[in-house]
Amino acid sequence: MLLFRVKVIGHSMEPTLRGNQVVIASSFPYFFGNPSISDVVVLQHEKCIIKRIAKIKENKIFVVGDNISKSTDSRSFGWIDKNKIIGKVIFKI
């Protein structure tokens, strides 16, 4: 999807994103460029999740939540393929 709204459920991205907050995400930025460290991305991993990119290697990304003590992320489920990214968060409403 080129542009879509995302409702955040849960607290693992606090304080950047609160539970029930709505943000706008887009797949457009990654048509012309690669994901960068610190991008907040929406990705498909079993279900749709929202995390921040912490590390990148070849075609894989390592994502973590900003609320580091209350996040289930790549520290538990490991590296994720870049092609699992659905979009980049481009602004908060």
Next chain:
Amino acid sequence: MFKITEMYYQKSYINFRMNRVLSLISRILPLRVAYAHCDIPCGIYDPNRAQLATHTVIRMTQLLGELSNEDKIKLGHDIARITSVKEEHVDVIEQELGTLEDDYFKEQHFQEFPELKGFFSSALKLSGKVRQNVDIESADLLLENILKISEIFYKTKKLEPVRLKSPYPTQREIVTYK
């Protein structure tokens, strides 16, 4: 100095208008849900912690109402200590409500109990009110909302909820199950 302040307000106003316009435009975009969970599937959820914290907030509100102003230094000291405990337990209430609403209750629960969303919404508003004020009526209403959430919680577990008089000095009720 005046110009800088004026420019600042103009910029803030433009940002506000831009956000408003973007917010309206964005409503036509498709919406999807993304999870930002601490999703370790421990399955351990319990509304008791929220109930206990609310009883503490009620008790602190009662104690604030009972303070004597004979000794001004002691009065200031007691207000600070009691208010600090009240704040701490409102934090616990908000955290527990967030965990129950976002992590435990699922879409089918909200469909089965359509009033549940309203109880969460009222409880969160009341938690702000009891934080800001010494307001026993709002604290009681907060407890009532949390007891109703607790009853629904036990029903979703196929348990029969029961209201009992609490053994605490608040003289209010708790919800548990048979």
